[in-house]
Amino acid sequence: MNWRIKTHIAPLAGLLLGALLLGGCGGDYGPDQHGTQVGAKTLDKQWLVINYWAVWCGPCRREIPELNALSQSLEGQGVRVIGVNFDNLQGDELSAAAKTLGIDFTVLAQDPAPRFELPRSQALPVTYIIDAQGKVRDQLLGEQTAAGIKARLIALQRGEG
Template sequence: MSGNAFKGLWFGAALLLSACGADWGPDQHGRTVESSELEGRWLLVNYWAEWCGPCRTEIPELNELAAADTGLQVLGVNFDGLQGDELSAAAQVLGIEFTVLGDDPSERLQLPRSEVLPVSYLIDDKGALRRTLVGEQTRDGILGIWREER
């Protein structure tokens, strides 16, 4: 391997590793979600919108899941890209009690863009997408799928 190729490989690896440790941006309360809070954890990343009826029905189930001490971290993402005060207001109107990310993590987690809502992605503790859950989910249903995947 030439010196330039090695430098390019090393630089690319350094960028990848630095992205892994980067913070996840602000939540709906303006608090920074630090990478140390999510590293090595199973994640359920749920995309929602105010105009989505099934999302509204699903949110209480996700609140229960987030409140349970299961080891599965629930994260929300607004499908319409709301941020700041708009995101905070929408999350409050829908009664969302789990963390809602102001920055969409789809690129970071290599998530496909869904054309339907609600959609949730089950991410394992190594950061790999394990399941795509399309449509309204229940707390117990998600826990069952998560237990199968672990």
């Protein structure tokens, strides 16, 4: 083997191995509003309803009971409702805000937007529907109902996109 090839293969192999190892570790979603780590295995390969909310957003506050009901009704059906605070609250602030609003579903402290290539919305609330392969299937602007989101999910799952 040519010495030039050998000197280039070793560093590349090291980089590849490092990327593979870090990829496995970096796959988690970070802590939720209770400080519990949300592992990739709990959310990946499921449909996700990702809702962005803020404490100061009136429609967001009105929507929370609908999202709680949706989350409960979808339990065990391969669909998870996930919240993300628009203002990037962390730790105790995030926990207090989620408790104040009565959020029962998982709220991620780390924004999953980069993972799914979600655009930063200029309006709230905004809800994204992500399929089991991690592809964004829909963006719903404004206040939603559990029935409306569920109907949209069913249509998307049937391929009626």
